[in-house]
Amino acid sequence: MYADWPAESESNVTYLRFISGSHRHDPQLAELIGELASQSEEFAALWCRQRVSNCIEGTKLFDHPVVGELELMYQSADLQDGNILKFYHAEPDSPHEAALQMLMVDLDSVHHR
Known part of the structure; x- marks a missing residue:
């Protein structure tokens, strides 16, 4: 991807x-x-x-099978138990944010079937 x-x-x-x-x-x-x-x-x-x-932070470019090109920024947080939590987000009001919203709608519809 x-x-x-x-x-x-x-x-x-x-x-x-x-x-x-x-x-x-x-x-x-x-x-x-x-x-x-x-x-x-x-x-x-x-x-x-x-x-x-x-x-710790940066940008990743994905080629998603449903929404196509998806650029997400990420930040990492070290947890006390030694694990790492990564937060991914799109630039607000960007086509990438719209693509994420579309994916969330798809996931929501799957959960309500």
Whole structure:
């Protein structure tokens, strides 16, 4: 669903590298990184660049199967239990906000059937 896969994949790998720094002794994370590196040349190349980024906020461009191009801004919040909560929202009064509204109407109609 990502409209710009190269940028999105690089962003996710730099964020995974950021997380791995604070979870150095997590065997499941180490196993995941090893599995990704051995099964994906793209991941291995991105991981070897050693770029680190904490993706606290930014913009993501999606290619949604129902509404088409959807640009959403996001912000992250670290929770006390170690989880991360991401908030996604569209620019007010934009076509992207209208697309989100349309998706919410679709979801609401599914729940009331």
